[in-house]
Amino acid sequence: MLSHVEENYLKEIYGLQEATLRGVSTNSIAEKMQTKASSVTDMLQRLSNKDLVVYTKYKGSRLSEKGRLMAISIVRKHRLWETFLVEKLNFLWDEVHDIAEQLEHIKSDKLIKKLEAFLGNPKFDPHGHPIPNSNGQINKLNSVSLAEFKIKEEGVFVGVKDSSDSFLKYLNKMNIAIGDTLKLLYIEPFDNSFLISANTRQFNISENVAKNLYLRSE
Amino acid sequence: MLSHVEENYLKEIYGLQEATLRGVSTNSIAEKMQTKASSVTDMLQRLSNKDLVVYTKYKGSRLSEKGRLMAISIVRKHRLWETFLVEKLNFLWDEVHDIAEQLEHIKSDKLIKKLEAFLGNPKFDPHGHPIPNSNGQINKLNSVSLAEFKIKEEGVFVGVKDSSDSFLKYLNKMNIAIGDTLKLLYIEPFDNSFLISANTRQFNISENVAKNLYLRSE
DNA sequence: ATTAATTTTTAGATTAACCTAAAAATATAT
């Protein structure tokens, strides 16, 4: 059975390897885990001994199939718990991350199955991220970043890329919520800021914000 | 902030000290914690340094007021989570202990407050044990063990003393559930077994089982 | 293609939580 720490490593490596086809660097893991590269090397050797990671000195790491499935199962638990916290306990979407970070390590397959049923088998978590099924399959959401929209294109806001507290709080303040229909009106050439309309109102967002908003168009 | 292990020690010491006015022995803690006496001594010294336990070498230990409140808060979380598992996720009462043992360590006051409200501020858990309030106050339940009943006395079964899997499964099998009205008909002098009636049916239980059933009479 | 910079690994320590074996304190029994 894996420790909380091992599970966290798997989860972070999974997140990193999804963004690249090459090996995940030791330093990038250290940054995500808020720890030192030397600690990461230690852990990689341990995970490699357990056949959860394919690790070659100085060459970066990838999860083994076994490791990938473990990582996805943690992501699954995380997202189900986040959904529970928001849907059932009325937490706001920017409050749930740290708590789900703890809950994701609770060990009980039966619990997760029952939780999922209790929530009505949700397919997406409160941030619009797909919830893997119990076989580790993930519904890739066919959405695209607002930063890639053309002028006058519109779409429904279905999820964030980055779900940090600060970004979610910003969206709260701007009154932008999942389900809103957003339309790109204009890109200011000077600073690349985006002029957006939603319902009746109009507002500006930075390019960075646009990159973090995922929409389903057509 | 306390580690899971420290929290478990506090919880077990609390359970033990409730049963006596004297110091809790190192060995009794070791037995509960499924560990060695020497490990317990280590931990007692650590908890004592943190002012959670009043520990005097060779003389046994008691929780400090601070330690007692911490212990009660863990018991509170445990019982709220057990209630959640049974009431909302449809677990049976003999399945929830190990999962609640993990959930009780999740750190978030807000979570526990919201969970409590979501459950409708329950006063007792699925085993009939009182749920401490957020100030650490506990509703002492005024019930008495069936073993202390007189012949022909009857009462409502409100809680178990021991909530081990095996005992709860035994009660399931015997079809004895919280809320049942039980009446003591006869005590067999030969083996001290108890003849009980519940509704229409009659059955025998051992003295040991009787000691573990708590009823509210009159 | 060497040198310089960066990344990664190793070596050696630390801390929490455990262990075994031995020593010390306390309790019990004759």
Place this chain on the structure above:
DNA sequence: ATATATTTTTAGGTTAATCTAAAAATTAAT
């Protein structure tokens, strides 16, 4: 009350997960 048994503590060691500092490998730059 002295010997014996039991309980508890100490001493010293282990493992997981971390750290710092130094060494080794890789990458970048002139």
